[in-house]
Amino acid sequence: MKLVFEKIPNQMALEKRSVRNPLANENGSIIIVALMVLVIMTVIGLLSADTVQVENFIIRNQAIYKQNMSMADAAMMEAFQRFMQIPPDSPNIVDVDGSALAWVNDMHDPWAAVDWYNVDTSARLLDATNSLAINTAANLADRGENAAGNLRAAFVGWETVPLPGGGSESLGVGSNEPVWRAGRIMSEYVSLGGGGADHGYGMMRMEIGIKRRIVLN
Secondary structure, X not given: OOOOOOOOOOHHHHHHHHOOOHHHOOOOHHHHHHHHHHHHHHHHHHHHHHHHHHHHHHHHXXXXXHHHHHHHHHHXXXXXXXXXXXXXXOHHHHOOOXXXXXXXXXXXXXXXXXXXXXXXXXXXXXXXXXXXEOOOOHHHHHOOOOOOOOEEEEEEEEEEXXXXXXXXXXXXXXXXXXXXXXXXXXXXXXXXXXXXXXXXXXXXXXXXXXXXXXXXX
């Protein structure tokens, strides 16, 4: 007769096996990780969107600035050409105080001598009383500003020109005598449309110096 002995497991050991540690439970952890990654990607996307928006504004402003500068430069060049076509003995450029041309001005006028160089001056300085309307720039029509007269140019003068050997030519030179004089061509663009509405394109002022021989009458 053969006796078989069967090992009975310890009751406490069975109880320990049946108790599970909740900290060791990894069910659902992948969802938490996915949510964290999604939140991080969302934050990065929002920051990138803000950066792109700011860069777009910068690019737009740079384009507007270049257009404004091109228009002001074109107005100045057109005024320069018109001025150089006036005969050197014309009273309209010899006598800037009594010129029949509204856009020929005395350099001592307050707007030309002071306001033009004041960095705090944001109001337009060139108008129908002292400047010439330039309506040839194509961008004005594209912006709906062609009839607003907001692109203008003017001439201011005269200054005596120092001679190479020192001194300068006297204003008392006899009639029909050519003398050197210096002046400035100014141009101004102001973002105004029909009815005076501000289109938000800002303001641009430019000037160049010119020297010309004029004949005193």
